[in-house]
Amino acid sequence: GENVEQHPSTLSVQEGDSAVIKCTYSDSASNYFPWYKQELGKRPQLIIDIRSNVGEKKDQRIAVTLNKTAKHFSLHITETQPEDSAVYFCAASGSTALIFGKGTTLSVSS
Amino acid sequence: GAGVSQSPSNKVTEKGKDVELRCDPISGHTALYWYRQRLGQGLEFLIYFQGNSAPDKSGLPSDRFSAERTGESVSTLTIQRTQQEDSAVYLCASSLSGTGEETQYFGPGTRLLVL
Numbered sequence: 001g002e003n004v005e006q007h008p009s010t011l012s013v014q015e016g017d018s019a020v021i022k023c024t025y026s027d028s029a030s031n032y033f034p035w036y037k038q039e040l041g042k043r044p045q046l047i048i049d050i051r052s053n054v055g056e057k058k059d060q061r062i063a064v065t066l067n068k069t070a071k072h073f074s075l076h077i078t079e080t081q082p083e084d085s086a087v088y089f090c091a092a093s094g095s096t097a098l099i100f101g102k103g104t105t106l107s108v109s110s
Numbered sequence: 111g112a113g114v115s116q117s118p119s120n121k122v123t124e125k126g127k128d129v130e131l132r133c134d135p136i137s138g139h140t141a142l143y144w145y146r147q148r149l150g151q152g153l154e155f156l157i158y159f160q161g162n163s164a165p166d167k168s169g170l171p172s173d174r175f176s177a178e179r180t181g182e183s184v185s186t187l188t189i190q191r192t193q194q195e196d197s198a199v200y201l202c203a204s205s206l207s208g209t210g211e212e213t214q215y216f217g218p219g220t221r222l223l224v225l
Contacts, residue, residue, distance in 0.1 A: 006152075032211035043201065043216040044153070051211070089152060093210045096166040097143055102152035 002027040002094040006101025013080050015110045023090035023101050024072040032093035033066060033073045038103075039086045047088075048075070080108045112136070114217035116202050122223045123192055131187045131220045133202030139215075141208025142185050144177060145201045147219070153201065159185060160208045192224045 003026040013019050025033075031052035036044035050057045050064045050073065057064050061080075066073040077084055085108045091098040115134045123129050135142050144156040155169040159179045170176070174193075179185040189196055199221050203214040 034213065036216075043218045045216070046213050049213065091153075094155075096158045096160075096208070096210050097155045097169075098210070098214060099155065100145075100153040 002030055002092055002099040004090060004092050004099050004101040006090050006104060008104060009102065010105045010107070012107045012109065015080060015082060015108055017080055019075075019077045019080050019084070019106055019108075021075045021088055021090070021104045021106075022072060023074070023092075024070075025092040025099075026071065027092070027094070028068075028071065030092040030094070032098075033064070034091050034098065035064060035075050036089045036091065036100075037086045038089065044089060077106075080106075082108050082110050084108050114202055114204050114215050116200075116217040116220050118220060119218065120221045120223075122225065124225055125194060126191055128188065128190045129192055129222065131189075131200050131202075131222070133185045133187070133204075133217060135183070135185070135202070135204030136215055138182075139204035139206055140182050141205045142179060143203045143205075143214060144185070144187050145203065146171075147199045147201055149198070156187070156200075158208070189222075192222075194224050197222055197224045 006023045034049035037047045038044040061078045063076040087103045090101045117132045142159040145153040158166040162179045174190045177187045199219040201219045202217045205212045205214045
């Protein structure tokens, strides 16, 4: 089955800097890759997703890139703000459910 | 419209007791998923429903865990003879058709503490 590895587990940046989180997956059949943001004590919420027929997708300060050959995808956050501080999870589509990475705790200090 | 809801929001129980957790998916969503999230950990898949059938139960950690769903609506996750290692947040999610390639919308979770 699908396995998703996510790095780093923690990331600390200064406000205004960029943050990059990387994930690799094992199942070449996966073709949907969402990213969720989970603030402390809250539910995970989708922030951006990408499908395998697209190499890059942007939404304001957030972008995701996908390399299907290498089986990895990345989340890029530019001009980080304190409210970006949260746990970020990548996921890849399995046969039925999403398979999640273990999460990255992003801390943005002002 | 209303999002995914779960109840109770918090549950404290004694080791050995049974607990039932409830999930109300978004109306019209045929797919429903249960995940477990231990403190500081990722999301561990438990079970998936398509309508009221469960084609994928592969994530249930033991036979103490079971789940059912009535129609394309409410689901309950039951944990029998709870153990301390069952302490976690149990998250439910729903999606429109369950292809595995569509957005899953999460509920707020039930925080279970087994003493």
